[in-house]
Amino acid sequence: RQMATAARQSLKIGLIPADGIGKEVIPAAKAVLEALGSDIPKPEFVPLLAGWEVFTRGGNALPHETVDALKECDAALFGAVSSPTRRVTGYSSPIVQLRKELDLYANVRPVASVAANPGGKPDVDLVVVRENTECLYVKQEQITPTENGREARAIRLITERASSRIGKMAFDIALGRPRKQVTIIHKSNVLSVTDGLFRETVRAVPALPEINGAYDNVKIEEQIVDSAVYRLFREPEIYDVMVAPNLYGDILSDAAAALVGSLGLVPSVNAGDSFVMGEPVHGSAPDIEGKGIANPLAAIRSAALMLRFQGHTVGADRIDRAVEQVIREGEVLTPDLGGTSKTQEVLDAVLKKL
Numbered sequence: 001r002q003m004a005t006a007a008r009q010s011l012k013i014g015l016i017p018a019d020g021i022g023k024e025v026i027p028a029a030k031a032v033l034e035a036l037g038s039d040i041p042k043p044e045f046v047p048l049l050a051g052w053e054v055f056t057r058g059g060n061a062l063p064h065e066t067v068d069a070l071k072e073c074d075a076a077l078f079g080a081v082s083s084p085t086r087r088v089t090g091y092s093s094p095i096v097q098l099r100k101e102l103d104l105y106a107n108v109r110p111v112a113s114v115a116a117n118p119g120g121k122p123d124v125d126l127v128v129v130r131e132n133t134e135c136l137y138v139k140q141e142q143i144t145p146t147e148n149g150r151e152a153r154a155i156r157l158i159t160e161r162a163s164s165r166i167g168k169m170a171f172d173i174a175l176g177r178p179r180k181q182v183t184i185i186h187k188s189n190v191l192s193v194t195d196g197l198f199r200e201t202v203r204a205v206p207a208l209p210e211i212n213g214a215y216d217n218v219k220i221e222e223q224i225v226d227s228a229v230y231r232l233f234r235e236p237e238i239y240d241v242m243v244a245p246n247l248y249g250d251i252l253s254d255a256a257a258a259l260v261g262s263l264g265l266v267p268s269v270n271a272g273d274s275f276v277m278g279e280p281v282h283g284s285a286p287d288i289e290g291k292g293i294a295n296p297l298a299a300i301r302s303a304a305l306m307l308r309f310q311g312h313t314v315g316a317d318r319i320d321r322a323v324e325q326v327i328r329e330g331e332v333l334t335p336d337l338g339g340t341s342k343t344q345e346v347l348d349a350v351l352k353k354l
């Protein structure tokens with residue numbers, strides 16, 4: 001899927017490092033974009049604030065200035081956020097909010113192994129297409145006291161509209177891949193209403209009149225989510241494009257990252273119809289924050305994926321090739337991949353290959 005921005009003269013990119021190692025890996029992605037020269041429109045970077053740290057300073061995890069500025073940008077890169085695991089009055093995850101505010105309804109997470117990548121399995125080449133705006137992430141939770149203690153409830157929203165558009169995104173992505181296969185992930189044997197609607201709606205996408213038979217060559221499979229996880233670990237090669245409601249997609253893509261050596265390698269984009277925001281799949285990693293050893297490759301690859309969605313394929317290909325060479329050679333790797341190199345050294349190695 002490509003947005004029609006390839007012909008622009010400049011590329012205004014919002015940079016939101018947010019928390020933890022987001023502040024270490026987003027500058028690396030920026031440096032790689034700057035090094036592409038005339039292969040992409042001249043990038044103009046707009047530094048923007050969001051995250052837990054911003055909340056602790058000013059009481060708002062997603063200042064409205066950030067959202068307003070993003071609406072003036074062509075694209076964005078987001079780092080990582082450290083939301084607390086307990087409820088904090090007034091706090092709401094900025095990344096979840098941003099995806100909704102900008103209607104970035106698809107989280108696209110390609111997971112592929114590079115030969116000789118330490119700890120990686122050889123045969124993984126899949127894309128998790130995660131619905132990004134609903135499911136349990138609508139965050140309508142309630143807790144009430146009862147005579148037997150507190151009772152907590154959450155609403156899980158699945159709509160035909162969101163399921164249909166994520167289905168289209170998955171089929172479009174499958175069309176551009178050699179195997180052309182979409183596996184619908186669900187649990188409609190238990191959640192027959194919500195997951196039933198997701199499954200049925202995605203299945204019906206190829207027959208929609210506006211599709212005009214465009215997906216006729218795409219093979220449709222489906223899999224119950226628990227069995228999908230089992231098979232993902234035993235025979236990951238069976239998957240091509242996996243399309244899933246928000247929560248399953250979130251979990252599946254982190255799990256799939258384990259098959260290719262490290263979460264530090266896996267990129268994503270949050271995509272809508274006219275805006276795209278790259279974001280490494282990894283979180284803010286407070287355990288290694290400030291040590292200079294965060295793996296910048298997922299953020300760098302997210303920048304490439306962002307460019308790819310915008311139609312800047314030459315720049316995207318250059319980045320992906322450079323990253324692959326660095327991983328394949330295995331000489332300059334951060335500790336998550338068994339190496340001893342620093343973030344800056346990995347960045348330098350990528351820049352050299354570029």
Ligand code: GGG
Nearest residue numbers: 080081083093280281282283
């Ligand atoms: N870049 C992905 C990321 O930040 N992951 C952690 C995450 O999803 N956190 C949700 C949150 O903290 O609100």
